[in-house]
Amino acid sequence: MICRHPHSFSFKHQLPVLIMVPCSPLIVMLWSQKWHDKQYKKAHLGTALKANPFGGASHAKGIVLEKVGVEAKQPNSAIRKCVRVQLIKNGKKITAFVPNDGCLNFIEENDEVLVAGFGRKGHAVGDIPGVRFKVAVMRNRML
Secondary structure: OOEOOOOOEOOOOOOEOOEOOOOOHHHHHHHHHHHHOHHHHHHHHOHHHHHOOOOOOOEEEEEEEEEEEEEOOOOOOOEEEEEEEEEOOOOOEEEEEOOOOOHHHHOOOOOEEEEEEOOOOOOOOOOOOOOOEEEEEEOOEEO
16 A cells, blocks of 8 residues: 655655555554654754754853852742853853852852753753753863
8 A cells, every 4th residue: 555654745846745655544643643742742843952052962161141149949948059151152141050068159250161951851950940050160170
């Protein structure tokens, strides 16, 4: 049986292309239902990669713009020490958490830092709202 793959279009004329594949109505259903899966759509559309400030990389270098304190979410009561960083590769500004006690004292404005993800694949961690990254290296030293 000859079956037309639902996503087989020639880009030049936008006409469907016949592909010789053995298929049944269940396989055609599988092809079309993949796009209703959230993880499949995120992986194959490419919009998540464009929205990622790192552009698919695990780390990125940036320049410290300012030190900021982020209030913890309820029921905790604290001011988490963070820095605003402008990435060198694309100029995007992000907020990064500064780990360990007293490490904010070693960071000054206009320092070059290496920023990494915070651990939840692009989501905020714990009681720190909106902070998705952490400072990993500062002046060629691990924090």
